[in-house]
Amino acid sequence: MKQQVMTEPGKIIFQEVPVPEVNSHDVKIRIENIGICGSDIHVYHGEHPFTSYPVTQGHEVSGEIVEVGNEVKDLKPGQKVTIEPQVTCGHCHPCRHGKYNLCEELKVMGFQTTGTASEYFVCDEKYVTPVPQSMSFEEAAMIEPLAVAVHAVKQMGDIRGLDVVVIGAGPIGNLVAQSAKGMGARKIMITDVSDLRLEKAKECGIDVCVNTRTNDFGKALVDTFGPDKADVIYDCAGNDITMGQAISHARKGSVIVLVAVFAKMANIDLAVANDHELDLKSTMMYRHDDYVDAIQLVDEGKVQLRPLISKQFPFEQYLDAYQYIDDHRETTMKVIIDVQK
Numbered sequence: 001m002k003q004q005v006m007t008e009p010g011k012i013i014f015q016e017v018p019v020p021e022v023n024s025h026d027v028k029i030r031i032e033n034i035g036i037c038g039s040d041i042h043v044y045h046g047e048h049p050f051t052s053y054p055v056t057q058g059h060e061v062s063g064e065i066v067e068v069g070n071e072v073k074d075l076k077p078g079q080k081v082t083i084e085p086q087v088t089c090g091h092c093h094p095c096r097h098g099k100y101n102l103c104e105e106l107k108v109m110g111f112q113t114t115g116t117a118s119e120y121f122v123c124d125e126k127y128v129t130p131v132p133q134s135m136s137f138e139e140a141a142m143i144e145p146l147a148v149a150v151h152a153v154k155q156m157g158d159i160r161g162l163d164v165v166v167i168g169a170g171p172i173g174n175l176v177a178q179s180a181k182g183m184g185a186r187k188i189m190i191t192d193v194s195d196l197r198l199e200k201a202k203e204c205g206i207d208v209c210v211n212t213r214t215n216d217f218g219k220a221l222v223d224t225f226g227p228d229k230a231d232v233i234y235d236c237a238g239n240d241i242t243m244g245q246a247i248s249h250a251r252k253g254s255v256i257v258l259v260a261v262f263a264k265m266a267n268i269d270l271a272v273a274n275d276h277e278l279d280l281k282s283t284m285m286y287r288h289d290d291y292v293d294a295i296q297l298v299d300e301g302k303v304q305l306r307p308l309i310s311k312q313f314p315f316e317q318y319l320d321a322y323q324y325i326d327d328h329r330e331t332t333m334k335v336i337i338d339v340q341k
Contacts, residue, residue, distance in 0.1 A: 004117035006053060006055050006057060007054045009046030012318050012319045014316060017118070019122075023069055024070050024071040025069050027068050027072060027128050029063040029081060029116075029122070030065075032062050032141075033061070033140070034057075034061050034339060035061075035334055035335070036322070036335045041322065050112060055111065056116075058110045058116035058117035059083075059111070062138070062140030063083075063116075065128075066120070068125070075130065080132070080135065081130050082128075082131055082141065082291070083109070083129070084127050084147075084288065084291060085116075086107075086109075086285065087106070087107040088103035098287075101151070101286060117315075117318070118339075119340070129143075129295070131295055132295070132299050134299075139298060143291060143295055143298070144286075145172060145334075146297070146305070149178070149259075149294075150183075150290045151285065152234060152257060155257045156232045159180050159185045160184030161184065162186060162230075162231040164177070164234070165190075166190040166234045167191050167192075168236035168237030168242065168260060169190050169198055169209070170236065171334050172236050172259060173190060173192070174190070174197070174200060174308060175308075176259060182297045182300075182302030187207050187224070189221070191210045194211075194330055196330065197333070200307055204307055207224075229254070230254065231254055231255065232254065232255040233246045233257070234257045235257070235258050238261055238262050238263070240267050247272050252276040254279070256279070256280050256281070258280070258283070309336055310332045310335055311336075313338065314337075315337060
């Protein structure tokens with residue numbers, strides 16, 4: 001079978017390797033689609049601090065089961081599936097207490113261990129989650145980033161009836177906003193400095209879309225929700241400006257959830273956070289229940305994934321896909337690799 005390998009930053013080769021054998025608890029999947037995310041781009045540029053080369057990428061994935069091991073009971077050939085790419089130790093404190101997304105020895109397929117960018121992929125059944133047969137392979141490949149968003153929304157607890165602000169309308173911010181709405185939030189405001197991203201958010205049903213390049217964040221907050229402002233602010237941009245907006249304008253005693261990853265040490269006003277008794281939360285990846293909830297949100301039509309797909313590339317044009325993203329950063333949401341084309 002053909003397998004993608006990034007041998008060094010900016011260089012991809014395709015090599016022929018044997019299709020792995022299926023052991024008793026394994027599942028063999030014919031890979032259909034792979035989504036590219038911001039972390040993949042960091043690897044492409046040699047800027048991911050926890051990835052070494054060579055590496056086979058691919059962690060946002062969909063496919064069809066073609067073979068199962070003799071001890072696999074709940075999965076069968078012909079099922080559409082996605083893969084949860086976390087490889088965990090099972091024995092550290094977070095793992096023992098159900099928080100395996102925080103595993104002390106966490107590895108992620110496509111970064112610290114072999115990813116799914118090959119024509120076939122074999123893994124333990126515990127990493128495989130079925131999706132409805134009615135769901136497209138493109139949508140199934142986007143369940144992973146949607147699970148990130150679902151897990152982030154849940155950091156607030158029960159979101160039903162709450163007023164929500166999402167800062168940053170990129171793919172994750174868009175999905176956080178859609179997930180919050182789909183999980184029962186009363187009203188959603190999303191902000192960005194890109195009109196295109198805000199138009200996508202509007203297309204996906206987000207209530208209020210504000211360009212903070214031309215509109216004051218604090219004024220928009222009060223105009224949208226009134227003097228009581230919002231119950232929770234999700235920062236999906238991750239920089240001093242956006243976190244500064246959140247801290248400066250959050251209602252006293254409310255919640256800020258950091259979803260984005262800061263690229264460098266933050267410089268923010270924690271004195272104001274302290275004075276306003278703001279609850280600062282963070283979020284890391286997802287767990288299986290987040291995958292289940294993400295799939296349900298799409299299946300029920302509460303989250304729209306197709307509007308986020310900017311372009312698709314065949315498998316052998318993997319490098320072209322990265323270059324396209326670099327050349328169209330302001331207008332690209334999600335790029336999909338078609339492995340079987």
